[in-house]
Amino acid sequence: MNKSLSILTNIHDWLFSIMPEGVASIVEMVLIGVAYLGFFAIAGLFLVLLERRVAAWFQLRIGPNRVGYLGLLQTMADALKLVSKELTGTIKADKFLYNLAPYFVIVSSLMALAVFPFTKEIQAFDINIGVFFLIAISSIGVIGILIGGWASNNKFALIGAMRSGVQTISYELSIGLSLLTMILITGSLQLSEIVEVQKSGWLIVQGHVPAIIAFMIYMIAGTAETNRAPFDMVEAESELGAGFHTEYSGMKFAYFFLAEFINMFIIAAIATTIFFGAWLSPFGITESIPWLGVFWFMGKALILVFLMMWFRWTFPRLRVDQLLTLEWKYLLPINLVNILIMALIVWLNLTIKF
Amino acid sequence: MSYFSDIYKGIKTLLTGMSVTGKYFLNSRKGAITQQYPDNRATLKMFDRFRGEVIMPHDENNEHACTGCQKCEIACPNGTIEIIWDRGIDEDTGKKKKKIDQFVYHLSMCTMCALCIDVCPTDAIIWGQNFENSVYDRTKLTRVLNEPGSKVRAGIED
Amino acid sequence: MQPTIANTNFKTEPYQINMGPQHPATHGVLNLLLTIDGEIIKKVEPDLGYIHRSIEKMCERDSYQQIVHLTDRMDYLSSNINNEAVCLAVENALQLEIPERVKVIRTIIGELTRISSHCLWWGVMGMDVGALTTYFYGFRDREMLNDIFEETCGARLTMNYNVPGGLMLDIHPNFVKRVKKFVAHFKTKIPEYDRLLTDNVIFQKRTKGVGILSKEDAISFGVTGPVGRASGYSCDVRKYHPYSALDKVTFKECLKTEGDTFARYQVRIMELWESLSIVEQLIDNIPEGEHRVATNAVIKLPKGEYYQKVETARGELGVYIISTGTKNPYRLKFRSPGFSNLSALNHMAVGGKIGDLVATMATLDLVIPDIDR
Numbered sequence: 001m002n003k004s005l006s007i008l009t010n011i012h013d014w015l016f017s018i019m020p021e022g023v024a025s026i027v028e029m030v031l032i033g034v035a036y037l038g039f040f041a042i043a044g045l046f047l048v049l050l051e052r053r054v055a056a057w058f059q060l061r062i063g064p065n066r067v068g069y070l071g072l073l074q075t076m077a078d079a080l081k082l083v084s085k086e087l088t089g090t091i092k093a094d095k096f097l098y099n100l101a102p103y104f105v106i107v108s109s110l111m112a113l114a115v116f117p118f119t120k121e122i123q124a125f126d127i128n129i130g131v132f133f134l135i136a137i138s139s140i141g142v143i144g145i146l147i148g149g150w151a152s153n154n155k156f157a158l159i160g161a162m163r164s165g166v167q168t169i170s171y172e173l174s175i176g177l178s179l180l181t182m183i184l185i186t187g188s189l190q191l192s193e194i195v196e197v198q199k200s201g202w203l204i205v206q207g208h209v210p211a212i213i214a215f216m217i218y219m220i221a222g223t224a225e226t227n228r229a230p231f232d233m234v235e236a237e238s239e240l241g242a243g244f245h246t247e248y249s250g251m252k253f254a255y256f257f258l259a260e261f262i263n264m265f266i267i268a269a270i271a272t273t274i275f276f277g278a279w280l281s282p283f284g285i286t287e288s289i290p291w292l293g294v295f296w297f298m299g300k301a302l303i304l305v306f307l308m309m310w311f312r313w314t315f316p317r318l319r320v321d322q323l324l325t326l327e328w329k330y331l332l333p334i335n336l337v338n339i340l341i342m343a344l345i346v347w348l349n350l351t352i353k354f
Numbered sequence: 355m356s357y358f359s360d361i362y363k364g365i366k367t368l369l370t371g372m373s374v375t376g377k378y379f380l381n382s383r384k385g386a387i388t389q390q391y392p393d394n395r396a397t398l399k400m401f402d403r404f405r406g407e408v409i410m411p412h413d414e415n416n417e418h419a420c421t422g423c424q425k426c427e428i429a430c431p432n433g434t435i436e437i438i439w440d441r442g443i444d445e446d447t448g449k450k451k452k453k454i455d456q457f458v459y460h461l462s463m464c465t466m467c468a469l470c471i472d473v474c475p476t477d478a479i480i481w482g483q484n485f486e487n488s489v490y491d492r493t494k495l496t497r498v499l500n501e502p503g504s505k506v507r508a509g510i511e512d
Numbered sequence: 513m514q515p516t517i518a519n520t521n522f523k524t525e526p527y528q529i530n531m532g533p534q535h536p537a538t539h540g541v542l543n544l545l546l547t548i549d550g551e552i553i554k555k556v557e558p559d560l561g562y563i564h565r566s567i568e569k570m571c572e573r574d575s576y577q578q579i580v581h582l583t584d585r586m587d588y589l590s591s592n593i594n595n596e597a598v599c600l601a602v603e604n605a606l607q608l609e610i611p612e613r614v615k616v617i618r619t620i621i622g623e624l625t626r627i628s629s630h631c632l633w634w635g636v637m638g639m640d641v642g643a644l645t646t647y648f649y650g651f652r653d654r655e656m657l658n659d660i661f662e663e664t665c666g667a668r669l670t671m672n673y674n675v676p677g678g679l680m681l682d683i684h685p686n687f688v689k690r691v692k693k694f695v696a697h698f699k700t701k702i703p704e705y706d707r708l709l710t711d712n713v714i715f716q717k718r719t720k721g722v723g724i725l726s727k728e729d730a731i732s733f734g735v736t737g738p739v740g741r742a743s744g745y746s747c748d749v750r751k752y753h754p755y756s757a758l759d760k761v762t763f764k765e766c767l768k769t770e771g772d773t774f775a776r777y778q779v780r781i782m783e784l785w786e787s788l789s790i791v792e793q794l795i796d797n798i799p800e801g802e803h804r805v806a807t808n809a810v811i812k813l814p815k816g817e818y819y820q821k822v823e824t825a826r827g828e829l830g831v832y833i834i835s836t837g838t839k840n841p842y843r844l845k846f847r848s849p850g851f852s853n854l855s856a857l858n859h860m861a862v863g864g865k866i867g868d869l870v871a872t873m874a875t876l877d878l879v880i881p882d883i884d885r
Contacts, residue, residue, distance in 0.1 A: 057382035058375050059648040062390075230642060230714060233867065314375045314708070315368065316715045317642030319867045320551075330361065364713035374708045375645055387652055401659075403666040403681070425809075431578040467581035467672045472680055473809075481666065 008121060032124055036113055043265060044258040045075040050302075051261070051309055058313045085250035090153045093247070097151035102248070102255035104144030109262040112137045116269050117191050119279045119293030130191035131183060134270060135176050138225065141263070142168045148256070149244035161244035163320055164227055170327045174221035177335040181214040181342045182207065182274050185351060191273055198277035199284075201354040208352055210342040215275050217331055217338070222267035223308055224323065226260060230315040231323055268304035269297075276300050400483045405466045408459055409482035410499040417507040418500055420478035422454040426470035434464045453506060461487060462495040526554050533562050539636065539873070540880030551865045556858045564884045571844040576602050576676055576811040579844065584670035586846065587882035589629040590824040593622045595674040600755055601820035601831045602676040605813045612757075613801035614678045619757040620691070620794050621661075621673070622822075623787040627698070628657040629825035630784050633877050637777065638709050640874040641718050646709055653701055660690045676811060678804035691795050695788055702784055710781065719773040723860040723872035726771055733859070734852040737827025738779045739876055743771035749823040761793045773868075776875040812839050826850055826877055850882040 011031075015024045049064065049071060056063030064071040089098060112134055114124040127133055142165055149161020183189060185207050186197045197203070204211045224231040245256045272278055278300075279293030286292045318326065345351060378385060389398075400406070412418050422439040436458040441450050471479055479499070489495060526549040533541040541562035547555040567586060571579045576598075583594040596618050603610060635650025658668040664684045665673040673680055709715050725735070730743040740747045748765045750758045766782035768775040813835040821830045827849025834843045853876050861869045 054379075055644075057379050057386075059645050060378060060382070060385055060652055061388040061648065062386050232642075310372060310375065310379075313643075313645050314371050315643060316638065316709070316712065316718060317867075318714055319718060319865065321865075322717055367711045367713045370707050371709075371712050374704055387655065401663045401666075403664070403684070404662060405666040429577070431574055431581060465581060466667060466670075467578075467584075468666065468680060469577060469581065469672075472675070 036110060036124065040110060040113060040262060041258075044261050045079070047261040047265060047305065048075045048078070048258075050305070054306065054309045055313055058310075079254060082254040083251055087250045087252065088247070090247055093153045094151045097147050098247075099252075101144050101148035101151060102252045102259075104147065105141050105259040105263075106255050108137050108141040108144070109259050109266060111140075112266045113262070113269075115191055116273060116297075117195055117278050118297050120192075120290060122294065123192060126190065126192050128188075128190045130194075131179055131189045131274070135172065135179070138175075138263075138266075139169075139172060141259075144259075145244050148248070152244070152247035154247050157244050157246045160246070163233065164244055167227065167231065167320075167323055168225055170324060171221045171224040174217055174327060174331045174335055175225060177332075177339065178214040178218040178221065179270070179274060181210060181335075181339050184339070184342050184346050185211075191278075194274060195278050195280065198280055201352060202275065202277040202280070202282075204275040206351045206353060207342055207345060210338050210345060211275065213334065213338050214342070215271070217335055218271060218275075219304075219307065221327075221331060222271070223311055224327070226263040226267060228260070228264065228308060228312055230311060230317050233317050233320050233323065264305060264308055265301060268301040268308065271304050272297060272300040400485070403481065404483050404485075405468060405481050406483045406485045407461055407481075407487060408464065408470065408479050408499070410457060410479050412501055412504055413507070416501055416504045418478060418504055419476045419507055420454055420457060420500065421476060421506060422452040423475065425473045425475065426479065429469045429473040431467065431469065432463055432465065434460045435470060436460075454500060457499040459497045459499050460495065461497055462492065539878050542878070542880050542883075546866075546869075548866065553861050553864055553866065553869060556861045556869070558854055558857065560854075560880075560884055562884065563881050565881075567885045568844055568846065572840055572842070575839055576813070576841075579841075580674060580676070581670070581672045583846075584672055585881065586848070586885055587824055587826060587829070587850070587879050588669055589632060589879055590625050590826070591670055592618075592625040592673065593822055593824045594829060595672065596622055596756065597820055597822040597829055597831045599674045599676050600822070601818050601833055602811065602813065604820060605816070605818045605833070605835070606676075606807070606811070608677060608805055608807070610678065610805060611801040611803075612799045614803060614805075615757040616794050616798050617679060617683060617803075618674065619761070620791055620798075621664075622756070623790045624657055624660065624691070626825045627784060627787050627791075628654050630780050630787075631657070633780060633825075634705060634709070637874045640870050641715060643709060643712075643715070646705075649701075649705070649708070653698060656694050656697065660687065660694065663687070663690065675804070677807040678802070680804075682803040683798075688795060688798070691791065695792055695795070698788060702781070705781070710777070716774065718867070719777060719871055719875075722773045722864060722868045723875070724770070724772045725856055725860050727769075729856065729859060730771070733856040735827070735856050736852065737823070737825075737849050738766075738783060739776055739827065739853050739856075741766055742768045742775040742779045744769040747828065749821050749828050753821060755820075755822060757794065758790075761790045763790050773871050773875045780875075780877075810839050812837060813841070821847075824849060826879065826882065827853060846885060848882050848885065850878050850880070854878055854883055 012028065015028055018024075019027065052074070053063035053071070064074040067074045067077050089095070115127065115130050115133060117123040117126075145168070146161050146165045149157045149164070152158070182194075182203050185203060186194045188194065188197075194203075198206075200206075204215055207214075245253055248256060279297045281287065281292070281296050286296075391398075410418050410420060422437060424437055424439075427435045427437050437454055438456040438458065439452050439454045442453050443450060468481075471481060487495070526547050528545060528547050531544040531546055533543045535542075543559035543562065545555075545557040545559055546553060547557075565585075567582050570582060574582070580595050580598050583598050584591040586594055631650045631654045633650075635647040635654075638644070638646025638650075661671060662668050664681075664687050665671040666681075725739070725743045727744040729735075730740045730745045735743070735745070736747045736749075744767060746765060746767055749755075750763075751765050763786045764782075766779045766786060768779055813833065815835060815837045818833045818835070819830060821828050823829075828847070829849055830847030832845040832847065833841045836842045857873065857876065860872050864872075
């Protein structure tokens with residue numbers, strides 16, 4: 001059953017045999033980049049459709065089901081429509097920065113996708129500071145939002161971008177600290193090492209009480225990080241304008257829109273890797289079929305994505321000052337106390353291992 | 355201490371809210387109240403009293419019941435009904451009688467208030483149930499309700 | 513404004529923006545001129561008139577039966593109650609004896625209209641504060657009511673079912689059965705509304721202590737309806753000047769004293785329970801009788817001035833007719849509840865944030881065609 005994964009090593013060997021080494025590694029990197037871009041596009045399209053269908057089922061209606069079987073081609077149709085729109089721009093906008101802003105968010109999402117261990121062999125970039133790299137990359141996405149808002153030359157977009165920026169950098173703190181809580185158990189920042197440690201039980205089971213608290217804080221902070229409801233005061237339709245992407249139309253708006261969904265997937269994928277054992281099956285039932293790992297990973301990530309969609313369609317929005325109160329007065333102190341408790345548990349060897 | 359009870363109560367209410375929407379999600383297959391409209395025209399049945407548009411029913415001899423009394427034209431608030439009538443000689447009694455030439459009904463102006471149907475003494479006009487009235491050419495919304503060559507049913511004034 | 517840093521020419525001043533006529537939060541075409549300083553609101557000035565259709569002027573040209581269909585379109589969410597107001601004014605002026613059956617049916621349909629309007633209000637309230645699913649749940653319940661109305665009256669929104677003298681048609685045979693089924697269904701839904709929105713900690717933090725209106729201010733602005741009752745001002749027309757069959761039913765007047773957004777929300781939810789109990793008391797014993805009293809084909813009111821007030825879902829609607837004995841009124845004026853409620857918005861919103869303004873406006877339950885007529 002290792003045949004399909006040995007395809008990758010076969011391609012690698014074949015490339016290196018027909019070209020000189022430097023060129024072969026560059027060609028290999030380009031191929032991997034294209035593959036991830038393809039995954040990014042398809043995952044984005046699928047997630048948008050999934051959001052619409054799930055929202056419809058919560059709201060007692062049927063989602064898009066006409067374009068293609070079960071509506072699978074709906075997002076393609078939307079993407080074609082967005083491509084055909086005119087790319088408007090404001091007169092006194094800073095042209096270079098205005099065009100640059102969407103690329104920041106896309107690039108940061110793509111870079112974050114590269115480090116996930118979809119299965120034991122499929123991991124594009126296994127750096128030894130994996131978790132640290134992920135948190136650093138998500139901070140780059142904030143720059144895209146701020147530049148987009150400022151370069152639009154629109155005071156509502158600027159207000160929206162400022163509010164979104166402050167929200168994102170506040171909640172990054174909570175994400176970092178809750179991930180740190182789990183690193184205390186694994187002892188290493190490298191993502192493949194973290195998965196190895198989880199072979200004796202998923203991390204959320206190993207560090208029982210503080211791990212569950214850390215997971216809850218991580219989900220709340222993750223939802224806030226991607227500016228999704230209930231934390232989407234910034235781009236709420238019933239407030240003024242549409243936030244930082246008011247002035248964008250056509251393909252550039254599609255970039256922001258797609259990047260939001262991919263960010264949601266990335267938050268879910270980080271939680272899957274660190275809390276739920278990335279490609280490991282529960283109780284090791286399908287360990288003998290390694291390529292099933294991809295399905296386990298995607299399944300767990302999709303369940304967490306569904307959880308985030310459930311939050312969005314149930315809760316009202318928080319006001320901006322209530323958002324910041326939640327972070328600085330509630331999540332941060334609980335996080336710090338949680339790290340202490342986890343450290344105590346690891347020191348006293350009270351973790352549950354199988 | 356109220357810090358912790360606040361957190362506990364908050365989480366409990368959030369989870370209750372999620373359970374409400376979750377229940378609807380699980381029943382989504384039979385709970386969806388969408389009617390897939392253009393596909394279900396075969397089974398779509400409106401209520402009897404539904405106000406679609408005003409029609410004048412004709413029986414099998416192409417006769418209607420409108421005597422041209424113009425009560426509906428007076429009752430209509432915004433001039434939707436125009437009756438073009440003439441005085442002709444009645445065949446049976448030989449006296450001069452009103453008869454209608456054309457019953458013009460401007461569907462574009464009608465507010466569906468039912469005052470005309472309410473006031474008609476002979477039930478000549480009733481509610482039709484057709485609601486798909488959109489056209490490409492606005493002149494098609496000015497309808498003539500009596501069929502060409504039709505006449506009043508005999509003995510209707512009694 | 514004072515310069516904030518001493519030796520630079522850095523001045524801050526509040527700026528004025530339009531929460532424009534087309535806006536998802538203003539429930540109709542309402543233009544609000546906001547003067548804001550950062551996030552704090554300094555002044556709110558409503559700019560009306562975008563949907564003025566000269567209804568009162570048209571009433572001077574129409575006969576009394578034709579006026580009724582214009583009132584449907586004023587406050588379209590409580591259209592039956594508006595129709596009832598004009599019909600009662602005309603009937604009281606002509607001193608007509610209305611059969612009991614008509615009174616009971618008018619009250620039942622009026623209370624069902626109130627429930628329908630509050631269902632839509634609840635859905636939109638959730639949507640304005642961000643919980644987007646509540647819209648659909650509110651509308652699902654409203655669909656059952658629309659079906660009841662469509663079967664009996666023929667239309668779903670602008671019903672024009674009351675005429676001076678009674679009802680245009682007798683109720684459909686299925687009416688009683690459907691209403692009973694609706695009452696049983698809706699009693700299980702209001703606790704669900706509570707669990708989804710009322711008890712939610714985020715919602716309570718958004719609405720408690722926001723947009724406070726004291727009782728003295730409510731009386732001086734002339735705010736009636738649930739908004740006034742949430743501030744402690746006891747003003748239910750159904751209690752003080754009962755009309756139709758309302759003196760025969762027992763119900764509580766829902767009062768609260770805090771006067772903030774959450775209190776207004778709670779008053780409307782309590783009103784849903786009270787309306788359900790009124791419908792339940794009346795539905796089983798609708799008296800037999802005529803559904804219409806014959807009037808002249810051309811109604812002429814005697815010379816004089818007549819006033820009739822009813823309680824719509826928004827507050828007290830008053831119909832004031834000056835008649836000189838001819839077949840059209842000389843002047844007809846509607847005292848609309850939304851107009852007085854809107855005038856209190858500036859007082860409630862100043863000092864708060866824009867998010868608070870949206871929540872406050874959602875609980876005021878404004879329907880702009882009612883204000884602009």
